[in-house]
Amino acid sequence: MSRLLLISGSLRGGSTNSAVLRTAAALAPAGIEAEIYDGMGRLPHFNPDDDPTDGIGLDAEVAAMRAALGEADALLLSTPEYAGALPGSFKNLLDWTVGGGQTYGMPVAWINVSGAAAPSGGADAHDSLRKVLGYTGSRIVEEACLRLPLSRGDVGEDGLIAPAAAREEIVAAVRALASAL
Ligand SMILES: Cc1cc2nc3c(=O)[nH]c(=O)nc-3n(C[C@H](O)[C@H](O)[C@H](O)COP(=O)(O)O)c2cc1C
Numbered sequence: 001m002s003r004l005l006l007i008s009g010s011l012r013g014g015s016t017n018s019a020v021l022r023t024a025a026a027l028a029p030a031g032i033e034a035e036i037y038d039g040m041g042r043l044p045h046f047n048p049d050d051d052p053t054d055g056i057g058l059d060a061e062v063a064a065m066r067a068a069l070g071e072a073d074a075l076l077l078s079t080p081e082y083a084g085a086l087p088g089s090f091k092n093l094l095d096w097t098v099g100g101g102q103t104y105g106m107p108v109a110w111i112n113v114s115g116a117a118a119p120s121g122g123a124d125a126h127d128s129l130r131k132v133l134g135y136t137g138s139r140i141v142e143e144a145c146l147r148l149p150l151s152r153g154d155v156g157e158d159g160l161i162a163p164a165a166a167r168e169e170i171v172a173a174v175r176a177l178a179s180a181l
Contacts, residue, residue, distance in 0.1 A: 001031060001032075001033055002031065002032045002033070002073050002074065002178040002181050003033045003034075003035065003071060003072050003073045003074075004024075004028070004032060004033070004034045004035070004072060004073065004074050004075070004076050004174065004177065004178065005034075005035055005037055005068055005069060005071075005072035005074075005075050005076070006021040006024060006025060006034055006035065006036045006037065006075075006076045006077075006078075007021075007036075007037045007040070007075065007076075007077050007078075007090075007093070008020075008021050008036075008040070008077075008078050008079065009040075009077065009078065009079025009080060009086060009087050009089070009090035010078075010079065010080050010087065010090075011040065011041045011087075011089055014152060014155065015080075016080075016113050016115075016150050016151070016152055016154065016155060016161075017078040017079055017080055017111075017113055018078070019154075019155040019159055019160060019161055020078045020111050020113055020148070020150070020161055020170060021036055021076065021078050021111075022036065022159055022160055023160045023161040023167060023170050024076060024111075024170050024171070024173070024174050026160055027167060027170065027171050027174075028171075028174055029171065029174065029175060029178075031178070032174060032175075032178045034076070034174065035068070035072070037065065037068050039061055039064060039065055039068075040089055040090065040092075040093050041089065042061045043059075043061050043062060043065065043089075043092060043093055043096060044059050044061065044062070045092060046092050046095040046096050048099075050062075051096070051099045053099075062096050062100075065093070065096065065097075065100075066096075066097075066100040066102055069097065069100065069102035069103060069106075070100075070102045072102075072106070073106075073107070073181050074106060074107040074108065074109075074141075074177050074178070074180070074181055075103065075106055075107070075108040075109075075138065076108075076109055076110070076111070076144075076173070076174065076177055077108065077109070077110040077111075077129070078110060078111045078112070078113060079110070079122075079125060079129065080113075080114065080122065080125070081114060081118060081120070081122040081123075081124060081125030081126075082125070084120075084124045084125075085124060085125055085128055086125050086128050086129060086132070087125075091132070094132050094133075094136060097136050098135060098136055101137075103133075103136040103137055103138045104136070104137035104138075105137060105138075105139060106137075106138050106139065107138070107139050107141045107144075107177060107180045107181060108133055108138040108139065108140055108141065109140070109141045109144035109145045109146075109173060109176070109177045110126065110129060110145055110146075111145075111146045111148055111170065111173055112126055112145075112146070112147050112148065113148055113149065113150040114149060115149040115150055115151045117151070121147070121149070141176065141177055141180040143176050143180070144173050144174075144176035144177035144180060145173075146169060146170070146172075146173040148166060148169055148170070150166060154166060
């Protein structure tokens with residue numbers, strides 16, 4: 001059994017990025033367990049003073065996030081671009097992963113859903129993501145990274161991505177990431 005942890009960079013209720021990851025979890029093929037991490041909005045602001053090397057006194061939400069990372073074999077991310085960069089909340093989460101060390105050597109991929117409303121296709125955010133993941137020691141699985149332009153209208157009433165072709169691409173990315181383990 002491969003365990004994937006799915007993390008969305010968006011806190012928005014109707015988020016397209018979160019919908020993609022819900023779809024990945026719902027349609028994950030047999031042998032792949034995909035868990036969605038939903039605590040990003042509860043993480044405190046990263047402060048090195050609050051990240052003791054012995055872990056004593058570490059915030060419970062940070063500890064829970066690191067435990068979820070520790071149980072995962074690989075990470076699948078999906079994030080919007082805000083003002084030419086990663087969303088602050090998501091960068092905050094990534095900053096907390098540096099001291100935890102769980103992501104060192106961990107295979108990671110992302111699905112970039114930036115659509116027609118994003119002329120750059122979210123390129124700055126994803127260039128930045130690549131750089132940050134270098135600092136967290138993750139191993140980017142290029143063949144599992146997917147550029148899948150979507151819009152809010154592609155999210156169905158069930159909260160999943162509706163178009164069948166998009167669903168197939170999402171499942172293929174999940175398979176490619178699991179194959180890299
Ligand atoms: C404050 C703000 C800033 C944004 N800045 C950018 C940007 O710099 N580049 C871009 O491509 N899209 C930008 N967008 C558009 C979002 O990336 C787009 O709405 C995306 O679908 C949001 O993801 P979500 O549906 O998962 O919440 C911005 C949106 C907001 C709310």
